[in-house]
Amino acid sequence: TFFGQSKVTGTVTDEANALPLPGVNILVKGTTTGASTDFDGKYSITVNEGDVLVFSYLGYSKKEIIYNGLSPFNVTLSEDAGQLDEIVIIGYGTTTRKDATGSVESVTAKDFTKGNIVTPENLLQGRVAGVTVNTSGAPGSGSEIKIRGGSSINASNNPLIVIDGLPITNDNIGGSRGILSSINPNDIESFTVLKDASATAIYGSRASNGVIIIVTKKGKSGFSADYDVQFTFGDIADQIDVFSGDQFRTIVNSQNLPDSFTSQLGSANTDWQDEIFRETVSAMHNVTVRGSLFKALPARFSFGVTKQEGALLTSQFDRRNLSVALNPSMFDDHLKISVNANLSYEDNRFADSGLIGAALRYDPTQPVYDPTSPFNGFYQHTNGGTLLSGTTNPVASLLQTNNLGDTERFFGNINFDYKFHFLPELKAVLNLGFDETSGWTNNNSVFATTDDISANKSVGFQNRKNQSLDGFLNYKKTFGDIEADLTTGYSYQRFTNDGFFSGNQLDPLSFGDTYADPDIVLIGFFGRANFKFLEKYLLTATYRRDGTSRFSEDNRWGNFYAGALAWQISEEDFLKDSETISDLKLRVGYGVTGQQEISQKDLFLSRYQGGNNNSLYQFGNTVITSLIPSEINPDLKWEETKTLEVGIDYGLFDNKISGSLNVFQKDSEDLLFDAPVPDGSNFSNRIIQNIGNLRIRGLEFTTNVDVIQKEDFSLNFNFNATILDREITELAYGQDVTTGGIAGGTGNFIQLFREGEAPNSFYVYKQLYDNQGNAIEGAYVDLNGDNIINEEDRYLRADPDADIILGFQTNLEYKNFDFAFNLRANIGNYVYNNVDSARAQYDLLQDNSVLGNIPTSVLDTNFQTTSDVINSDIYLENASFLKMDNITLGYTFKKLSNVIKSVRVWGGIQNVFTLTEYSGLDPEVFNGIDNTIYPRPRNILVGANIKF
């Protein structure tokens, strides 16, 4: 039947609140004719009566409606809890959640963790099973991000982060807080986390630790504007207990110290932690404008200003971001161009967090200021005007240090996506990426010392550049019952790094240094085939061949591949009409990915290194730059991780309950591991070699539940759980390797790599206790029974990694109110309390020539001497915890005027509470060793979001 073509217009609105939905994609099914809604939700498209119109919008259920000839043709869309049709970004292309064969999870703006989010990775915290984000309390600080615990030991454990097609480096730059700290979280549209090999193999060489794909917000044709503001008021929630001035006087007098010490007791009562920490006020402003430039060029501009004060006196993080996205389409949408440009300025003032240790140590009976002091009015320990050796006044150190770091970062990409005119099933994509960061550091400080040099003045500069070119062809076509999606491409990336550091310009013995790293070049060829049979059976095969400049020509290339099968069981006849099971998919995937990221860039080459100006030799009366050959391993090759994963994606009750369950095993083989070489045969006693195996086994469970989904009332929660076990299955020559350096002793360590054990297991002495259960100082169990307590009696106990990681978020919306909080728990993670082990002993009441404070936990042990007890398992604690990171409450005023569309005001608390048995400040530390962390302040947040 022939129906006449007509131009139809209409409005797309949200079923829940009748607000117009901008940016909805509309496609005439079976054709390439499409359109999208403007800001007011309006669209127009040319269709035939009887055509099927497909309305799709991220996060909403796709709707297919037969056009009935009416105009306006208004449509409502409802939010889709299960998001089966949600577009999922995978490397070099997209799929839908329904068609994904790998372990892929995406988090979009509306699901981001809410709260005081200064750096983008925190949007993900606690949101995705298997992903941990550990951020320090310092303002704007970087995070340790791990996916499934990390698959390497000495090579990188960082996931690959790809921003708009540009893989970024994991190396930070001097002057900046972290690789993501210069990025404005407000500009991020979505995160996609690729976890298993079948998903990550397309990134082959760098995919072993998972991939995080970040997509920034794009330009839209409809006009909208947005102003977002947030103020944060922070305060330190907890302190490490040390003696107060009064208690200290009592303790010192009871400890039989020489008169030269007891006579130094002062009369003050200073809480040095109170003195170095402060209440903070921080603010973030973001302005975003979207719309069509010249009515033809969809664009987005955003400008953000962040000013964050650190809890530690003087520390500050300021950032300004400017971001532009242009998304023109040409030739009847055959050519889509996407330009993203981001400019960011980060201004930091760094405060030395080591001074937290000084505050714990400083004599509480002394005042902060002393008007008679020759040290700029700060109290310092002196004797007849000469400075005494010992800890110096931490407030003075903080206030007299001006350590600045300014960075300027430009990153962005241009993406050309061309659909061939003669063959619309085939498209070609070219992505050019660029990322350049320049950092300046400038330090001016004065310190109290008996040295001749009592000030530091130094400057530094560093420049990192990262350029990438990726091109691929994609062919999508349906042949009968088979849908094929084929991709093949090429990738090139180059990293450069250089800079200089002046050294202390006030110290004649300090020298400057200029450096330039060898460039790193990575080249890859890749291909992927996706097939779908009968809407039920999915097959993915991926291959990538990668080359790295880190290895010699013979070992440079690695082949990585993956395959996955998925069965959409719920499409089978026996389940198709099930009321209970709305979605059920079984996935099996296997793949091999690579790892080459070690700190050395040219270990395979024969090199000589000249000494710096402090490391020269002398012949006769002249100094000579001695040349020493560097360690060499010409045989270095790729570390490979083999991942086997079985997963189930499920949806129940019309996807009101949905989620997935994954079981996986990763085996990293030929680990790039720093292992011994025969002494005398190389230019070191250990070099990075391909030796050893690491096995990671885990189970991940995710569930999203829409408890209530009504027009005025919705409640949903997300729960995720990860069980993870990492074990070294083979180590070089079965040899233990020490790791985990600690404070208290030169070169002291507390952890070990050992075959058959978890990496970084704690290596301790077994404490002996008397009948009353009190620890006996320096007495340990003679584990090998030879009547001597020595290194052979240390044993391995527990490890820093949590056995179980849990995350929980809930969102409640009632009328105009919204309410959200999240909880996070780690179970079975152990922490070595280095704060106590290196400090809580009575001998340390003597701090060189002066008195020093110690933690009150010494009262529990009554230990006297650090060296007798420092490696005792008494300091190893179970640090399992439950944390509420954020809780927020908001109210939205809708349709206030013609200009102001809506205003949401909200308030919240960050770091609400931590439940733990751990005795230290915070159970969440890095690498399981707690040696005074920068505390995470409790923040009160208020904010507003105004839409125009």
Next chain:
Amino acid sequence: EDLFENEGAYRQVIAGVYANLALTGTDGAGSSNIEGIDAGTSQFGRVLLYMQTLSADQMIWSYENDPGTREIQRNIWTAQNPLILGMYSRAHLTIALANNFLRETTADKLDSRGASESVRQDIVAYRAEARLLRALSYYYMMDLFGKANFGTEADAVNTVLPVADRAQLFDFIESELIAIEADLIPAGANEYGRADRGVAYMILAKIYLNAEVYIGENRYTDCMNYCQELLNSGYTLATNYKDNFIADNNTNSAVNEIIFSIVSDGSTTQNYGPTTVMINGSVGSLEVNGVEVGVVQNGWDGALRVRKEFAELWQGGNFGDDDRNTIISANRPIGITDIADRDTGYIIQKYSNVTSTGQAGVDQTFVDTDFPLFRLADVNLMYAEAHLRGGGGSLDVAVQLINDLRTRANNPNLISSTDLTLPFIIDERARELHWEAHRRQDLIRFGLFTGGSYNWAWKGNGSNGIAIPNHFNLYPIPNSSMSSNPNLTQNPGY
């Protein structure tokens, strides 16, 4: 290959072999090209001092939380000990660097690069010195471990090396040192920082003196010959005993006494080597006498003290004015019952970062003082000992050589020929050469190190000293060194 287009590179590369004795890495005192041990602690002279002196009766390290120190000074070490690993690896690195230099300077390579005649001239001595430094390393491996990974320039980089036992090492060291004699620069004639024939003679004298320990042979006559060779080589004792141990010991009268030193400079050759450690470490917790020795006031707050038995060597009235007696005892008990208590036990002030004219060194942590690895006074004592042990020479000369040392130290109590006995020699060696990394070797030669005939404070982990088994005469092969070379076997008893 591009490197050697500039012929100055040969000098820089041989300097790199030397530098491994003084430095731990190329990026300052905190950098290291070996692992498994704290970077600064891995300095060659530092680990040697720990192996030879800290393990015996002269020294105590207060901070037993510095890994490995507790086990070394209490004689309860195991194959896990990082300091033992540091010794083994650092000495073998010199061997690897020397072999690399020898591979890069073969006649073929020099021909192919068209090396000039003048550089070829220099390279003759450089090659001999590379072999000398390699022999020096093997000497210490033979002494401390009784075996070594045995690599020469014939072995390619990154191969599993054969292992040489004590006797094979002895033969190799002996034959090498004799073979290179002609190519080495005459004793005392080389420029500062480089080794010459005097060093070769010294190592030969040492291996012959200890030959009964190493290979069960009496070689005292050979020892005597090389002692005489050294005594006739133009070396003279420094005017003042302390000149050997102060900031300008590279320019003052000690230059005539020191046969080979480990270079240290507060500016250009910064290291955490033995002199930096001993000068900062011996600053007393009570005395706070750092400024006196040219470092920060409190130094390292009493890190080093002496044991009772060493302190007692100076008692009895004869040593009150002896320059070698630098003991500070006021307000201190002589004994140490709690190692962590830095106010007990005597301290000494042998080394200093102040010059003979009273100038403090350029840096207040990294000292300018070189470590005298070998010096003439030791030759005097070896002569006397070799004579007593039947090596020939003259008794009168032996007595005179000892009295030369006492006279130089301003000790008026000279000895007569009847005083010259082996027990006297071991004590006099302690008085002259303490804290110079000789003591363990000396005690072993006298049969006093293991067993129970001489128990010093904290020997065998008892505050009054207890016997230790004989296998402690050798150190264990470090676990990681053994695992990476399957040809190595562990020393008996470990």
